[in-house]
Amino acid sequence: MTMPRAIYPGSFDPITYGHIDIVRRARKLFPKLIIAIVANPNKQAFFSVQEREQITRDALAEMGIDDVEVTSYTGLLIDCAHKLEASAVVRGLRANSDFDYEFQMALTNRDLDSEIETVLFMTAGKYSFLSSSIVKEVKRFGGDIASFVPKSVDDALTRKLADQ
Ligand code: PNS
Numbered sequence: 001m002t003m004p005r006a007i008y009p010g011s012f013d014p015i016t017y018g019h020i021d022i023v024r025r026a027r028k029l030f031p032k033l034i035i036a037i038v039a040n041p042n043k044q045a046f047f048s049v050q051e052r053e054q055i056t057r058d059a060l061a062e063m064g065i066d067d068v069e070v071t072s073y074t075g076l077l078i079d080c081a082h083k084l085e086a087s088a089v090v091r092g093l094r095a096n097s098d099f100d101y102e103f104q105m106a107l108t109n110r111d112l113d114s115e116i117e118t119v120l121f122m123t124a125g126k127y128s129f130l131s132s133s134i135v136k137e138v139k140r141f142g143g144d145i146a147s148f149v150p151k152s153v154d155d156a157l158t159r160k161l162a163d164q
Helices: 017-031 049-062 077-083 094-114 132-140 151-163
Strands: 004-010 030-036 067-074 088-093 117-122
Touching: 004 017, 004 077, 017 030, 017 077, 017 088, 017 117, 030 049, 030 077, 049 067, 049 151, 067 077, 077 094, 088 094, 094 117, 132 151
Parallel strands: 004 030, 004 088, 030 067, 088 117
Antiparallel strands: none
């Protein structure tokens, strides 16, 4: 039997402790987990895709996670899953408000390929309010984001904001 392989797709703009919690838990079910960062989201990203890849790698290293790959993709998520030979798509579910979108995405992707399952992980309660957008907003206005993101991510935000 081949090792179950999953991708964890998203914007990761930037990665937060909420994402990292999902990575740690998904890793227990999927020996091979690949973070796939979308390069063409509908929304304009704050960091470039190359920056997001590097920030994600640095954050994982800082957290002592050394067995999760990071890549990026353009186009359809399901095509990326195929290319990486993944049999599952991992996503995190926070509040009720995430549900409709995740449900729509999971069903669309199942329609596109019924062999690839979407697996949703309920967020840890303490991160249920957390999002990359909130992190950027708090940081932009000088708030302390140390409990939301690893230090390397905080530093990357400091540098990016200083460059603007
Ligand atoms: O972190 P996000 O922004 O919630 O991630 C959403 C993402 C990137 C996973 C999703 O928008 C995506 O995969 N887009 C790529 C295009 C695609 O496959 N669209 C159809 C999915 S229903």
